[in-house]
Amino acid sequence: MRHNINLPTKVEDLLPLKIGDIVYLNGSIITARDLAHKRISNYIHEKKPLPHSFNKIKNTALYHCGPIIKKINEKYKIISAGPTTSARMNSVENDIIKFLDIHILIGKGGMKNLDEKNLKVIYLSYPGGCGAVASRMIKEVVHVEWLDLGSSEAVWFLRVDQFGPLIVAQDISGNSLYK
Amino acid sequence: MDNKIEILEKKITGLVRKAIKQAVTTIPEDIFNFFKKLYKEEDNEISQTQLRLILENFQYGKKAEIPLCQDTGILNFYIKLGNKFPIISSFRNIIDKVVQEATTDIPLRSNSVDPITNKNTETNIGLNSPPISIEIIDSSSDIEIFILPKGGGAENISKLFMLDPIDGLEKFPLIIKELVQEAGGKPCPPIILGIGLGGDASNSMILAKKALLRPIGVRHERQDVAELELKIKNSLNELNIGIMGLGGKVTCIDVHIEVSMRHPASFPVGVIVQCYCHRIASFKINKEGELIYEA
Numbered sequence: 001m002r003h004n005i006n007l008p009t010k011v012e013d014l015l016p017l018k019i020g021d022i023v024y025l026n027g028s029i030i031t032a033r034d035l036a037h038k039r040i041s042n043y044i045h046e047k048k049p050l051p052h053s054f055n056k057i058k059n060t061a062l063y064h065c066g067p068i069i070k071k072i073n074e075k076y077k078i079i080s081a082g083p084t085t086s087a088r089m090n091s092v093e094n095d096i097i098k099f100l101d102i103h104i105l106i107g108k109g110g111m112k113n114l115d116e117k118n119l120k121v122i123y124l125s126y127p128g129g130c131g132a133v134a135s136r137m138i139k140e141v142v143h144v145e146w147l148d149l150g151s152s153e154a155v156w157f158l159r160v161d162q163f164g165p166l167i168v169a170q171d172i173s174g175n176s177l178y179k
Numbered sequence: 180m181d182n183k184i185e186i187l188e189k190k191i192t193g194l195v196r197k198a199i200k201q202a203v204t205t206i207p208e209d210i211f212n213f214f215k216k217l218y219k220e221e222d223n224e225i226s227q228t229q230l231r232l233i234l235e236n237f238q239y240g241k242k243a244e245i246p247l248c249q250d251t252g253i254l255n256f257y258i259k260l261g262n263k264f265p266i267i268s269s270f271r272n273i274i275d276k277v278v279q280e281a282t283t284d285i286p287l288r289s290n291s292v293d294p295i296t297n298k299n300t301e302t303n304i305g306l307n308s309p310p311i312s313i314e315i316i317d318s319s320s321d322i323e324i325f326i327l328p329k330g331g332g333a334e335n336i337s338k339l340f341m342l343d344p345i346d347g348l349e350k351f352p353l354i355i356k357e358l359v360q361e362a363g364g365k366p367c368p369p370i371i372l373g374i375g376l377g378g379d380a381s382n383s384m385i386l387a388k389k390a391l392l393r394p395i396g397v398r399h400e401r402q403d404v405a406e407l408e409l410k411i412k413n414s415l416n417e418l419n420i421g422i423m424g425l426g427g428k429v430t431c432i433d434v435h436i437e438v439s440m441r442h443p444a445s446f447p448v449g450v451i452v453q454c455y456c457h458r459i460a461s462f463k464i465n466k467e468g469e470l471i472y473e474a
Contacts, residue, residue: 068286070286079246079286080248081249109364125423128455129367130232130235131247132204133235133236135245150301151301165231167425
């Protein structure tokens with residue numbers, strides 16, 4: 001079954017999404033990979049508030065991605081932006097999505113120990129390696145945070161249009177396509 | 180500097196620059212054809228959905244001249260240097276310069292992080308990187324250079340096993356099967372495996388990486404090694420890991436094994452895992468600087 005989801009979204013809209021379904025996303029997403037996860041974890045432990053820009057990401061989607069970015073005429077442009085291996089974030093992801101109040105993860109390879117039921121989170125798989133076509137679906141770089149981590153590790157705030165096909169690989173009931 | 184050497188260095192510089200771009204933006208024909216065929220054969224809907232995007236990405240990356248995958252990897256340089264090819268000043272300097280330029284121009288993602296300070300040079304060069312491996316070819320006056328961008332997701336699954344000689348040969352296909360099963364979708368399957376059998380610890384890993392330079396479908400010239408390649412490939416395709424670990428008929432595109440004599444006490448098995456987006460480019464010139472091929 002095919003679904004169109006506009007972000008930010010309500011948790012209720014994610015309930016009908018079952019493993020194997022195809023999803024296309026529209027609206028705001030953010031990227032975060034290894035170092036951004038580590039930094040957010042530090043903020044959680046130190047009970048520090050995140051930069052203001054993070055206030056707007058509630059109920060959007062978190063994309064495990066370290067993109068190639070080019071600055072053209074003072075504006076950032078996404079050149080290639082496929083997913084990175086999500087499993088590297090296994091140990092901290094539950095705390096992070098709870099802290100950010102995010103219910104959609106995008107990545108590749110799936111995650112272990114994800115608390116889908118209690119945190120009401122789904123995991124969407126985007127085919128790895130397909131970074132070139134992804135750049136066409138990312139319409140705008142809205143903002144960037146933590147560039148000191150390096151451009152591929154920074155948190156990019158993006159606006160996407162018909163971002164997909166994303167495959168529901170872990171659904172809110174805890175069903176998974178990964179064996 | 181000798182004018183002839185200078186001309187050769189310029190020629191190599193230009194061809195390396197072109198080959199890096201080719202490698203990251205264009206999928207080799209053998210892989211493209213494999214996926215075109217797979218798309219016709221795969222009947223599962225999740226696989227088909229992914230295959231459509233994969234084929235579209237191959238075509239769009241080439242057309243738009245942008246990296247197919249954002250992980251442009253660590254650029255592995257593999258040089259087959261004829262012993263009669265003129266001595267040039269420095270492969271390291273030529274390659275570093277071109278890689279640094281390509282990082283800005285194409286652009287590439289910078290994958291060069293200092294392991295102690297965690298600082299990314301943002302240039303893709305520094306501290307013995309990018310890796311350059313040189314093999315001297317006897318009775319040859321040519322130079323052949325391969326560029327293999329190696330992404331992190333697949334490389335993270337790579338492993339060295341030091342098995343017992345008493346049952347290493349029987350055990351290693353099973354151990355590799357377990358490794359691939361455990362990895363699931365992480366290395367971007369369907370994967371290609373390079374295996375270095377024998378040698379010592381470092382040599383088996385070098386051979387495993389070298390094995391990836393062989394085009395898919397091309398078997399080792401030794402019959403017994405070729406049979407092992409097929410046996411392992413077929414056993415991996417029983418796993419039903421499929422594209423990106425979401426299930427399907429094909430888990431492994433091909434297995435390439437290179438062999439070396441081992442120590443009586445050791446049975447090293449080097450395994451290098453490569454993602455489906457197996458990007459590679461190469462060229463060969465003679466000592467006059469004339470192009471023999473580029474691909």
